[in-house]
Structures are given as structure tokens and as C-alpha cells.
Amino acid sequence: MTNIKWVNNILLIFIALVALESITYAQCDTEYNKSLSHKIANYNIVVNLDHEAKLASCTQKLRWKNTSPDTLRELRFYMYMNAFKDRKSTYLSNRNSMFRQNLLTRKEEEWGYIKITKAVDIEGNNLVENQKYIQPNDGNAFDQSILLIPLVKPILPNEEIELDMAFDVKLPRTLVRSGYGPRDFFLFVHWFPQVCVYEQNKESKWGWNSHQFMQGTEFFADFGDYNVTINASDHLVIGGSGCRISSGNIPSKTGMQQVRFEAHDLIDFGWVAYPEYETYTSTYNDIDIEILMTPEHCAFADRYLEAVEHSIDYLEKYVGPYPYPKITVVDPPSHTYNSGFMEYPMMITGATVYGMPRNVRTVESLIIHEFTHMYFMATLASNEKEEAWIDEGFVAYYEDRILDHYHGDQSSYFDILGVRSGNGQQSRNEYVGMGNPSLGTIARPGWEFRGGFKPLIYAKTATALKTLERLVGREAMDDMVQTYFEAHKFTHPKEADIRKIFKEVLLRRGNNFDMDKFLDQVLHTTHSIDFRVIDVNQESSTILAERIGDFEIDTEVHIIFSNGSEERVTWDGSDKKFNYTFKPENKVVSVHIDPEQKIYLDLDLNNNSLTLDPNTKPLYKYAAKIGHWLQAVSQWTSFMM
Numbered sequence: 176m177t178n179i180k181w182v183n184n185i186l187l188i189f190i191a192l193v194a195l196e197s198i199t200y201a202q203c204d205t206e207y208n209k210s211l212s213h214k215i216a217n218y219n220i221v222v223n224l225d226h227e228a229k230l231a232s233c234t235q236k237l238r239w240k241n242t243s244p245d246t247l248r249e250l251r252f253y254m255y256m257n258a259f260k261d262r263k264s265t266y267l268s269n270r271n272s273m274f275r276q277n278l279l280t281r282k283e284e285e286w287g288y289i290k291i292t293k294a295v296d297i298e299g300n301n302l303v304e305n306q307k308y309i310q311p312n313d314g315n316a317f318d319q320s321i322l323l324i325p326l327v328k329p330i331l332p333n334e335e336i337e338l339d340m341a342f343d344v345k346l347p348r349t350l351v352r353s354g355y356g357p358r359d360f361f362l363f364v365h366w367f368p369q370v371c372v373y374e375q376n377k378e379s380k381w382g383w384n385s386h387q388f389m390q391g392t393e394f395f396a397d398f399g400d401y402n403v404t405i406n407a408s409d410h411l412v413i414g415g416s417g418c419r420i421s422s423g424n425i426p427s428k429t430g431m432q433q434v435r436f437e438a439h440d441l442i443d444f445g446w447v448a449y450p451e452y453e454t455y456t457s458t459y460n461d462i463d464i465e466i467l468m469t470p471e472h473c474a475f476a477d478r479y480l481e482a483v484e485h486s487i488d489y490l491e492k493y494v495g496p497y498p499y500p501k502i503t504v505v506d507p508p509s510h511t512y513n514s515g516f517m518e519y520p521m522m523i524t525g526a527t528v529y530g531m532p533r534n535v536r537t538v539e540s541l542i543i544h545e546f547t548h549m550y551f552m553a554t555l556a557s558n559e560k561e562e563a564w565i566d567e568g569f570v571a572y573y574e575d576r577i578l579d580h581y582h583g584d585q586s587s588y589f590d591i592l593g594v595r596s597g598n599g600q601q602s603r604n605e606y607v608g609m610g611n612p613s614l615g616t617i618a619r620p621g622w623e624f625r626g627g628f629k630p631l632i633y634a635k636t637a638t639a640l641k642t643l644e645r646l647v648g649r650e651a652m653d654d655m656v657q658t659y660f661e662a663h664k665f666t667h668p669k670e671a672d673i674r675k676i677f678k679e680v681l682l683r684r685g686n687n688f689d690m691d692k693f694l695d696q697v698l699h700t701t702h703s704i705d706f707r708v709i710d711v712n713q714e715s716s717t718i719l720a721e722r723i724g725d726f727e728i729d730t731e732v733h734i735i736f737s738n739g740s741e742e743r744v745t746w747d748g749s750d751k752k753f754n755y756t757f758k759p760e761n762k763v764v765s766v767h768i769d770p771e772q773k774i775y776l777d778l779d780l781n782n783n784s785l786t787l788d789p790n791t792k793p794l795y796k797y798a799a800k801i802g803h804w805l806q807a808v809s810q811w812t813s814f815m816m
Contacts, residue, residue, distance in 0.1 A: 203418030203463045203501045205437045211498065212398030212440040212665035215240050216370045222363075224407040224448070228345075229284075229355045231363070235340040238399075239370050241330040243381045248329045250336070251371040251385040252322045253396070254308075256289035258388040259347035259354070263317035265310070266388045273350055274513055287347030287354065291322070291368055295339045300327040302338070312387045312622065320388040322368070342368055349511050356511030359411065364445035364519055365394065372397055377669065386560045391621035391628055393552075393559035393566075396442040398665055403436045403444055412454065414467045414503045415446030416521040438521060440498070440665060442556050445519035447505050459484050460491065463501040469508045475527050475538055479504050482542035489577045490550055493653050495660040498554050502546065516541065518548035535589045536582060540598055544574040554664045562670060563628075564617045564698070568636025569656075575599035575637055599641060605634035607778045613724075618670060618698035638775050639697040645773035646728075647681065647688050655680045670698070693728070697776075702726035705778040706768040708785040718766055720746075720753040726776065733770040737762040737788075743770075764788045 219236040241247055258266035262278055271279050294302040308319040330336050344366050346355045353364045371385035372395055386392065401417055409424055409432040417438025425431045438444065447467065455466040455476045464483055468476050483502060491497055503522040507515040515526030523545035527538045547570045551557070557565040578587040578598035586595040596604075606612060614627040617636055621628065644652040659668070659676040666672075678690045696702050704726035709719040720732065727748040734742045738761060746753050746768070757763060765786035772780060 203420075205418045205420055205439075205500075213240070213242060214399050214440070215242055215397035217399040217401075218367070218444070219402045220367060220404070220444075222403065222405045222407070224361070224405065224411075226359050226361070226408050226411065226448075229287075229361070230346075231344045231366075233342050233344065233367065235338075235342065235367060237338045237340060237368075237370070238335055239330075239338075240335045241332055241373070243373055243375075244332050245373075245381050246329045246331055247373065248326050250324050250326065250338075251309075251383050252291075252324065252368040253320065253365070253371060253385075253388070254289050254291075254322045254368060255320055255365040255388045256287050256344055256347075256353065257319035259287040259350060260319060261286060261317075263315075264320065264388070265313055265315045265318040266320070266390060268315075268390075276350060281348070285348040287345045289342060289344045289366070289368065291324075291340060291342045293339070293341035294324060296327065297337050298328065302326065309385075310387060311383075311385055312389065315387075318387055321371070321385050340368065349514050351513045352517055354511070354514065356508060356514070358508075358510070359408075359448070359450055360508055360511050360514075361411075361448040362445070362505075362507075362511075362514045362524070363447070364517070365443070366445075369396055369443070372667075374667070377671070384558065384561075386620075386622075389622040391563075391624045393563065393621070394443065395556075395558045395560050395667075398440050398442055398556070401436070401438045401441055401444045403446070405434045405436075405446065405448075406431060407434070407448060408432070410450045411448040412450060412452035412467065413446065413448045414452070414454075414465060414505060414522070416441060416444045416503070416519055418463075418501055438499075441520040442553065443520050445522050447522075447524075449508065451508070455480065460487050460497070461500070462487060462497055464504070465501065466504040466506070468506045471509055471529055472506050472527055475506070475531075478533070478538050479506070479525060479542055482539040483546055485539075485577055485581050486543050486546040489580060490547065490573065493576075494550055494573070494656055495664070497549065498664065499549065502549065504542065516545075518545045518552055520553040521549070523548070532591070534591055536578065536587060536598075539582075540574060540578055540588065543577050544570055547573045547577070550660065555660065556665070556667050557669065558667065559621075561620045562618065563621050563632050564636045565668070565670065565673065567632050568617070568640065571602055571633040571637035572640040575602050575641070599637075602634045602637045603641075603775060605630050606638050606776075612703045612778060613701035616699055616701055635776075636697075642773065642775040643693065645771070645775060646693075647686055651681065651684055651686060654684065670694075696726050696728075700725070703778055704728065704774065704776055705782070706730065706774070707779070707782045708766050708768060711763050711766055711785055711787060713762055713787075716757050716759045718753070718755040718757065718763065720766070720768060722748075722751045722753075724778070728774060730769045730774055731771075733767045735764045735766075737764050762787075 217238040221234045223232045258264045262269050291303055302324050306322055306324045309321050309323045310318050348354055349356055353362055353366055355361050371383055374384055375381055405413055409430055413434045415436050417436040420435050420437050422434040425433050451470055452467040453473055457464045457480055466476055466479050487497060499521050501521055505524045507524055507526055515524045517524045525542050551566045551569045559566050575598045584597040584599055588596050588598045588601050609630045617631050655677045658680050659673060662676060663672055681688055703724040705723040707721055707723060709721055711718050729748040730746050732744045732746050744755060768783040
């Protein structure tokens, strides 16, 4: 009997293995952080991909909770794939071309769309019968990026609704982000009917935050749990947000595979498929790292990995613990480059070109930038449409810090035969090098920008945060950001939340810095600042300097005299002119405004100094600083040529 039992057990195991056929399980821990967010919007999605038709037929079980005090009689959905339906959408706004692609000659099958075919509530009502597209931003009747579905039964406060949905999504040939490319490349992002956010606005009034898909805007959604099952051809290598909990061939369907993902506390879910991907995996600080590299870029896999590891180390130390168990890094193929440069929860897309030398760190800066979004876009999840600076500005600031920390603040971006520049220098140069640094304010919705979006939202914000860091001190800055991150992760913070935390931390630390005045000027005015030494008159024993621009900030003026003595004088930020009289017996050797270069927003650091004795040794350290800045500018311009 024992032998028969043993044989039977072996047969059962063999039968089970045959039935599962190569089912594999990932190491990613799906039990992580299961109750960090309010889990307002939860999705269970099944995808059936027809890779030849570029079409996915999908079902979706949605569970959505009304956390407001209002009784709701409708749901609104982002239908962003319809932005690529034709040239009439608000996103394309009758453009003839975009990203070097001629839209006038685009074939019909190269456009995309999304269409809900079923939305049945728990009582059996098919709600799609009365669905309609709305245009709350611009009234463009041809735009179909926001869908309104009336409800038969209203949703009461704190009540949930469950919908059994079906939808088809046809990918466009990639213009930007989502789409398909040659040789069966597919990137599914912002691809499913996603409930818009019902929230309080800045005036504390409840309502739908449901902006159309427009240029200059990104994304905003509620947190929830995702279970996504993808049925696709088994020649595709598939990666995505969340943890891969199983994958393998489908026994009943020849040539088909099924991949299942699970994720908690995400605001979105994206996935990619491409038969040519080579997969690199690693675990760092208990975080699973999966890198999907195209064959032409496999030499960059170690650079991608190192950039992720540097980001994890630095951000966990200076911002907070990474809240997810995994990150997927996607390298887009060269033929579909516009799918790169982007972030999604637990998944980022990079970009590179063959032969990029190691001492040009565009690869590292991009990967670090996109990974840092996991903290500010994915975890804090502020509204990128209305307040893009809260995400992009902080991300650019930490990108600079991480690159400069690991590769040197004078050489972190590139260092070629002595021609070099730091990443932080590049950010500042992008802002101060604008033709008009007062082009517009930072704190406004992305769709209101008519130029200068990146130099203002990314570079100016990062430079302002660097200025703030130098004014209050690195330790205080880290305290402010760590407190902000811990208090507001998974909550959609707004500008007011940042101000409150920052002021409370400084008050606790006994620092009387005027945070409101500083942020008001940075975010809500077009004020710029440029300190300039005008004259040192030895005969009248006077020093004259001025502040060009309306940005008011206190600074210091460092004066060195011929007898070796020095003096530091505070320049009140409200005064545009600085007039100082010194003792006639003390001849001035040099004057330097803001000697520690705390005011990193200063448009021209070179005119902050004036010396009457260039060979004087005490001036060396200030001249060196100015020289480094001039060198960075000249090197940057020569490199870009």
C-alpha cells in the first residue's frame, strides 16, 4: 500500500504540473501595506489582447466608494485613449503634426479609442444606455476624454457602488506614451475607464475633479487595489505595475499566455508587452527590481540598476521609506522612443541611445527622475493637472540632489575631457537661461501655460527649493520634507498642506524664516531677482549695489578691506538699493553679495562681486565660485552645440 500511495502521489503531482504548464510565481510580496490609503477606487480587470488588431477586449469589475457628504447621481470616467481618436480632440486640437509625425497622413487604423460597451450595476441596470461625453474645460464637442454615466440608484455618503463593465481599447500608433510600435511593441497606460476624483476644492466645496486630457497636463486619480489579468500571445514579454503573482501558458488556448498582477494603494496601473525584451531582476533593500531592456540597449542595464539603487538609498534616507515592494523599469525600443520619459505607479519608462558614454549621465538623470516620482506622483499623488509643481518641482530638486551626491555637484551631469557640469547647475541654467524668466507664475494649471512649462515647473521650482534649503539649512529642509511625506502620503496634498507642514517644522526648530512670503513670491508672482554691485568709490568711501527685479529676500554683503579686516552687512530684502559708507582710512578691496550663494534663484551670480585687487588672496575662494559658474555655463552651451 505504501508504494501504491507513493506512485499515486507522484502521478497527482505530474498531472498538476501538466495542467499548470510552466506557471511561475514572482517573489514580490502582495501582502504589503494593505491599508495605507482609503481605497476609494478598486479595479479587477481582465484583458484579452489581439496583438494583430492592436485591440484589447476587456472586462472590469469596479468598486467605488463615495467618501463625500454628498449624494451622487452620476459617475465620471477618464477616457483618455480617445484623445488619440482623431485630430479633433482637445489634446491634439487640429494639429497637423506632433513629435515629428504627420497627423494629416495618419491612416485610420493608426488612431486609437476606448469604448465602454457595458456598465451593469448590482440591480442589473445597464448604465451605458444614457452615457454621454462632457467637456467641462473647453466645451469642445468633439472631445471624448471625459464620460458621464448617470446612475439609476444614487450613491449615498459612505456607500459603495459596484459595476460590472466591459470595454474595448484600441491602441494608436504611438504619438506619446500609450500606443503600439513595430514588431509588436505595446504600452498600455491611461488605458481603462478610470473614475475621476470627487473631492473638495481649494474653497472646500465638493465636486468632480474631471479635467479633459489637455496639453501640459498629466494625471490625477484615487487610490485603490488592482487585480489585472492579461491574456495575450505567448511570444510577448509582459511587465507592469504591481506584483506579478502568476504567469504561464493557457492549457486550452495554444500559443496564449496568462499573466496576473496584484497591487495595493495605487492611483493607476500600466503595463507593457514586447517580444524582444530581456529581463534583468534584482532585489535591493527588500525591493524587487525588474528591468526590461531592448536588445540594442542591454549594455545600459547596469546603469539603470545603479540609478534605481542610488535613488532608493537616498530617498529612503532623506524623504521616507519606499512604500511599495517592487519597481519595474521599462526601456522603450528605439523605434517607439516617445513611449519613454514617463512614470506610472510602480513602473517607469526610461530612454537612451546606443553608445551614450558613462560620463554623460542622461540615462541616470532620467531614471532617477522617474523613480523619484514614485514618492511624489505615486505616493503623495497631488493633482498634476492643477498643481504640477508639487510633483515635478520636488522631483527635479531631488534628482539634482541624488545625481550631485553620487557623482559630484560640478560633474554629475556630464564630464568629458574636463568639460563638465552638475545636474543642479543644469536645472538652474535652464531657469536663468530663459529668454524671459518672468514669463508666468508657477502655481497655475498646466493647460494655462503657453510656453515655459518645463523651465518654470521643473527648473525654477527646483532652484527655488535649493534656495530654500540654503536659507533654512539642509537639516531643516530634510525635516520639512520628511514630515510632509509622512503626514500626507496617500492623501492628495495641496499647496496649503505643504505650507502648513513647512511652517510648523520651522517653528518647532525655532527658525523665524518667513515661509509665506518666500512661497508667495516663488509660486504666485513672476518676480525675479538679480543682485548687482554697481560701484565702490574710495574717494567718497561708499559702496553702491542694487537688486534688479521685485523678488524680496534678505541677504548679506561681505566686504574685505585692505588692512585684512572683513565685515558682513545685512541687506534688507525690501530695499532695492544698498548704500554703505565705510571709514575713509579703510580702503575696500572687494565686495561680494550673498557670499555663500544662498540665493540660487539669482539670475546672474557673476555680477554679485566687485574687486579692486584681483591678486588679493582673500578673494580667491569667491573668484573660484564665480569661475565654476562661468565654466558651467560655457561648458553647457558648448556641449549643446
